[in-house]
Amino acid sequence: MNKLLNRRQFLTAASGATAALAGSLSLPALAAEGRERVRIGMIGTGMRGQVLLRELLRRDDVEVSALCDIEPIMLGKALAQVEKEGKPRPRTYGDNGDKHAYRAMLDAKELDGVIIATPWEWHAQMAIDAMQAKVPVGCEVVAGVSLQDHWDVLNTQLKTGTPYMLLENVCYRRDVMAVLQMVRSGLFGELVHLQGGYQHDLRAVKFNNGDPAKPYGSGVEFGGKGWSEARWRTEHSVQRNGELYPSHGIGPCAMYANINRGNRFTRINTFATKARGLHEYIVKQGGAEHPNAQAKFKLGDVVTTTISCENGETILLQHDTSLPRPYSLGFRVQGTNGLWMDVNHGIHIEGISKPHQWDDFQGYQDKFDHPLWRKYAEKASGAGHGGMDYFVIHAFIEALKANAPMPIDIYDAVTWSAITPLSEQSIAQNYQTLDFPDFTKGAWAKRKPIFAFGDKY
Structure with a gap:
């Protein structure tokens, strides 16, 4: 958009975006080989797993067939959820404490898909094992820990052809999806710069007193004496320094910039403060x-990562989880016609906004509200993380049913998640700027930008 937008153009852009996308965003009719109902297993029934399990149990098109966890308390809580919903009791694995019991669940050949909601260090191997068993994967973030993990997950998916989706729920946040509509309608003009991050005081998550009834903020134990995330997540802060949780911030930014679909990350560097x-x-x-x-x-208290893109944009990410602060993902979308920032719920569009002044974002969100939110907001009500968890599970299940490509696919998963080991390498090498691997091996140039929270479900 080379001309300044006036108010009439703004209204036209809003209605045009909704009309153009509404048809393409409606759920597709099931393919001839599609299914009306799918059998899902879950590896990891901890606190995050139980949130996702709730979304699965709410659906009439899902049978929760199997649950696996080596912690009896959490497995029991998950079974209690199933019973409360009046659903058949699933088979259970891991009751004997065997950390590899999930493989027996996968080998049973009775699943149409599996959700992985375990500690990060298990994600890559569990996903690889599932794909080799031909069980489609919905994996909680992150995709892996080491850079080699990411190549191994990618190569396994390409070799087996088994579907893989990264369950990045922030891609389905209501304002984030509305901004996607704005970007695609050209409201911001040509994109120049993007920001996001994970800015969330996790101190009460990383420590507790080890009591399962008090998982948050009850003490200062971690590791073997801690419970839930304090048992495993805190150790990453002891051993690692980098952008440890990139996908909440980078997912939407990558979507806006068409990463892996006509654009790609080219260079990355990271700085970290003292701890x-x-x-x-x-x-x-x-x-x-x-x-x-x-x-x-x-782990530095504030970790700042900068990424350059093939098409000339820059992206800034910040990881900030060890200091007192209100929660914020710090999104900023800036183009030649204006910008949006979520911290102040503000937007400025040249030709519409008063010079040098912010407009409240709510009016824009209402006009550009994504068709999926318009259609499913009521069903998403009460779902985890303000409804986002409904949408991410919905997308995974609908793709499985239709035998359709995953909306956040393997290339997205490894590209977003590989920021972590690359950021660690940059810091370790005195903040060196590194080349960003092209996981698509050149295919990004021909892939079309019709992915993730977007074009079908």
Whole structure:
């Protein structure tokens, strides 16, 4: 858009975007080989797994056939959810504490798909095992830990052809999806710069007293003495320094910039501050004499990553989980005609907004509200994370039923998630700027931008 938008053009763009996308975003009729109902298994029935399980149990087109977890308390809670919903009791695996019991579940050849909601370090191997067993994968973020993990997951998917979807729920946030409509309608003009991140005070998540009834903020234990995420997630803050959780921020930004579909990441570098927040929390909550006050944390309190794109855009990500702060993903979409920022719920469009002033975003969101939200907002009501969890599970299930491509596919998964090991490498090499791997091996140039929270479901 080379001309300034006036108010009439703004209204036309809004209605045009909705009309143009509404047809393509409606759920497709099932293919001849499609299914009306699918059998789903779940590996990992912890607190995140139970949130996703709730969405599966709400659906009449899903049979939860199998559950796997090595923690009896969590497996019991998941079974209680199933019973409460009046659904048949699924087969269970892992009751004996065998960390590889999930393989027996996969080998049973009775699943149409599996959800992986385990600690990060298990994601890659479990996804590989599932794909080799020809069981389609819906994997919680992240896709892997090491860079080699990402190549291994990608190569397995390409070799087996088994569907794989990264369950990145922020791609389905209502304002994020409305902004996608705005981007595709040209409201911001040509995109120039994007920002996002994971800015979330997780101190009360990374520590507790080990009591299953008090998983958040009840103490300063972690590792073997902790419970839930404090048992495994905190150790990543001890051992690693980098952008440890990139997909919440990069997913929407990659969508806006058509990454892997006519555009790609080319270079990356990362800086990290000193690490103080987690130590200070332990001292404040548990006292300077507590043994964990001697723990050394590698993860910088604020980690800043910059990525360049083939088409000339830059993207800035920030990981900020160890200091006191309100939650924010810090989105910013900026183009030649204006910008949106979620921190102040503000938008500025040249020719519509008053010069040098913000407009409230709500009116724009109402006009550009995504057809999926218009259609399914009532069903999503009460779902986890403000409805986003309904949509991410909905997308996975509908793709399975229709034998359709996954909306957040293997290339998206490994590209977004590989930011973590690349950021670690950059920091370790004195903040060196690195080449970003092309996981598509050149296919990005011909792929069309009709992916993720978008064009079908």
